[in-house]
Amino acid sequence: MLFLEIKTISTETADKAYLTEEGFKALDCTESELFTIKAGCNEVKVNLYRLNQSTNSIVGPRVQxxxxxxxxxxxxxxxxxxxxALVDRPKKTIKIGPFLGYLITRNKRLRIPPFTTQRPMLQLFSKIAREYGVISFAFAPQDIDWPNRKINGxxxxxxxxxxxxWRKDTFPFPDVVYNRVLNRSSERKDLINETVKNLQKVPGLHHFNPRFLNKWETHIILSRNPGMVEYLPQTALLRNFSDITEFLNKYGKVYIKPINGSLGANIIKLEKVPTGFQFQYRRKRKNQSGIWPDRLALQTELTKLLGRRLYVVQQGLDLLTYQGRVFDVRVLLQKNGSGRWTTAATVARVASENSIFPNIAAGGTAIPIEKVWESFTFGDWKTSEIRQKLLDLGSNVHKTLEEELGNFAELGLDVGISKTGHVWLIEVNSKPSRKVFPKNQPHLKVQSIINIIDYARYLSGFSNPQNNTGDYYESNLYTD
Incomplete structure (x- = not known):
């Protein structure tokens, strides 16, 4: 694999490029040989000529x-x-880059570039990208100059x-776009929809995690896979009040979830109790709970709470708790520098006291899964049957969703474990948060970013596939 350092030269001839003598030897090319120079998705054909070194100062590496x-x-x-640039001699191609673009939405209330609340996270992404030789930049739909195939990012x-x-500069259409549109309301806007569709049409541009997942759509897709059925709680699209009462009569407790919800928002838990129907939900960052005494009160209050959103009703589950608190297991699946799926992290999310929401955004706490597992005296997590089930589950999920919905580079699985050891898939997230990692395991957060950068290099053609065996394996990220 041969790399060239790129320099500028003062000449007005656009169809010529110049190599040092060492460059000609390294490429084993002839004078005026035609090559294609690519930068992101832009390209130009040039004839290569020897540089007149007597009139040009050569600084640094001589293969330029x-x-x-x-x-x-x-x-x-x-x-x-x-x-x-990376040279592909057989194809007579010189590829500059790689270029990775972070698609964001602009927050009008912010005055500091890149005008997003993601600024600290993107700075960490950019730092790691630089260390891996990737040119990364943030851009919003307004920054794209479609006719001239450039981005002012x-x-x-x-x-x-x-x-x-954060400095403004001009960039080609990148090799890879990482969709960092982080809320559904922004994603639904016409400008974002149009931008995503147009980016997916650009020849040679790779775009992953293009959208949020719809809970009902995800359930339908996964339930078509016979290997997934045992992991899926009974779920139905909520059409009328009788759907809720039917589930309550069958399971005793149910969850009502907006099909386009995130972060535990607008989820309602209902349970039949001797005095009526016990409810729990979260509104305006506060947990609400109580008892509705009869079915009339249940229907009246739910009508107020649900509004016109679309919801699913889901079977309530009898899950393990940690120190008396609700918890679930977040499994982060990511592709690596070989284009293969890995389990990048497995952590427990523990709800705050008296809360049903383990989400970090709802006050939950991330704890190493090994610590939680040890508390049940079930033995070593790494050799546990549950861990292997999670690996099998992850393999089924990513294969099934990608067949139907296109390319993803990461997926977050929220999993519950029943008191009998049954594994339940509660939810799948296509925009998993990086706030989920335990504070004493910062390497997991860093590795989750490295995986994305490595995968971008892979898609760009700047890395060689590793000699991994099998279609699916778990990264060894548990050692400090």
Whole structure:
């Protein structure tokens, strides 16, 4: 694998590029040989010529490619960055990059680029991307210049004092777009929908995790797989009040969930008790609970709470608790630098006292799964039958969803474990949060970002597949 350092040269001839003598030897090419130079999804054909070294100063590595400034402009390359390129000699291609774009939405209330609450997280992504030789930048739909195939995005630039400056620059359409639109209301806007559809039409551009998952759609897709049925709680689209009473009569307790909800918002738990119907839900960051005495009160109050949203009604489950608190297991599935799925992390999310919501955004706490598992005296987590079931479940989930919905690079599975040891798939998230990692396991968060960067390099053609065996395996991320 041969890399070239990219330099500019003052000439107005756009169809020529220049190599040092060492470059010609390394590429084993001939004078005026035709090559294609690619940057992201943009490309130009040039003839390669020897650089007149007597009139040009050579600095740094001597295997260098010199491009005219007009070619830089045509490819929409950022002139302020140090660039390198990967050579594919058989295909006569020189590929500059790789370029990774983070698709975001712009927050009008913020005055500091890149105008998003994700700024700290994107800075960490950008830092790791730089360490892995990836040019990454953030952009919103308004930053795309479709006719000229360029993006006026923002790149995180480290400063000597340790701070980070987000600087505006010009970039080609990237090799890979990582969809970081993090709320459903933004995703539903016409501008975002149109942008995502148009990006997916760009030849050579890879776009992963393009949208949020709909709970009902996800259930229907997964239930078509015979290997998934045992993991899925009984679920139905809520059409009328009788659906709720039918589930309550059959299971004793049920969950009512918005099909497009996130972070535990607007979920209602109902349970039949001798004095009526016990309820629990969360509104405006506060947990609400009580008892509705009869079916009339149940129907009246639910009508007020549910409004016009679409919901599913789901079988209530008798799950294990940790120190008397509700918990679930978050399994983070990600693709790696080989394009293979891995289990990047498995952690427990424990609800706060008297809460039914283990979500971190609802006050839950992330705890190492090994610690929770030890509390049940079930033995070693790594060798447990439940862990193997989670691996099998993850394999089934990602294969089934990708067959129906397209390319994903990461999925978050929320799993419950019953008191009899049965594994239940509660929910699948296509935009999993990185706030889920335990504070004493920061390496899991870092590795989850490295996996995304590695996968972007893989899609861009800048990394070789590793010699992994099997279609599915778990990363060894439990050692410090």
């Amino acid at each position: 490619l010199y491009l005219p400034k007009i070619t830089y402009k045509y490819l929409n390359l950022p002139e302020s960055l140090a660039l390198s 923002y790149i995180a630039t480290p400063l000597p004092d340790g701070n980070v400056l």
